[in-house]
Amino acid sequence: MKGALKKIIYNCKQATFLIEKKTLGKISAAEALQLKIHLAGCSVCRTFQQQSILINHLFTSFEPEEPTLDNDFKINLQQRIEKELNKN
């Protein structure tokens, strides 16, 4: 095996980097192959990959605990808008 390839195939830092880049962007065919070989032999990075995707899902499906503005704020805002409109 060539030195550079060997280095990447056993490198978790590089593998996790490629996992992120693959999920959200593009990686080359050579990188995809390196990643595939790495993941086949590295259960820790497979766990990372699963959890990485879970985190993306958790982030995008977030619901604010207080999903609405309070009434005082809205009343205040309404008054400001009407005042601005009356200026013209």
Place this chain on the structure above:
Amino acid sequence: MNDDKTATTEIVDLQELDPVAWVEKYADYLYRFAMMRLRDEEVARDLVQDTFLAALQQLAKFEGRSNEKTWLTAIIKNKIADFYRKQSSKNLKELALVENEQLDFFENDNGHWKSPHQPQPFGLDADNPLLIKELGLILDACLKKLPALWFSVFSMKHMDDLASAKICATLKLSDSNFWVIMHRTKINLRACLQKHWN
């Protein structure tokens, strides 16, 4: 002639705008939109207010090609991008931190996980909505600890599925910095989740 034409268009367009009803119709929608992207109640409230006030200033520029809601959403998107930009310009030093902290998780010479930082399975059923909700709350706390620039990059990529080139242009980052930050952010968030979950 041209002036007349413009004036007519504005009159037609203004009839489609009803600022008196904005708060009732769009305030909560815009607040939620900003909260999803910024995770900060104070900032989200301020941006809703700024959006309406900016829209009032721009009434004459509204071109009727989009509806009111789309138009207001475009304005708040710009405000959010401005906010990210300000945050990131304050945090140029963070980029240096990115590389330094990288050493903590991986062995310097071969890039292997350092054993204390190896990802462990969360041991949960990802289909259980209660556990997922709990994990979501922990993630929210973890997000608040991120450097502002990292959060901005992560949020812009995920919430609006923006092309990385556009995010880099907005935040003045190089493409390689962008991916380093995405990688670092994920490693940090994952470690933070594991720490507070188990």
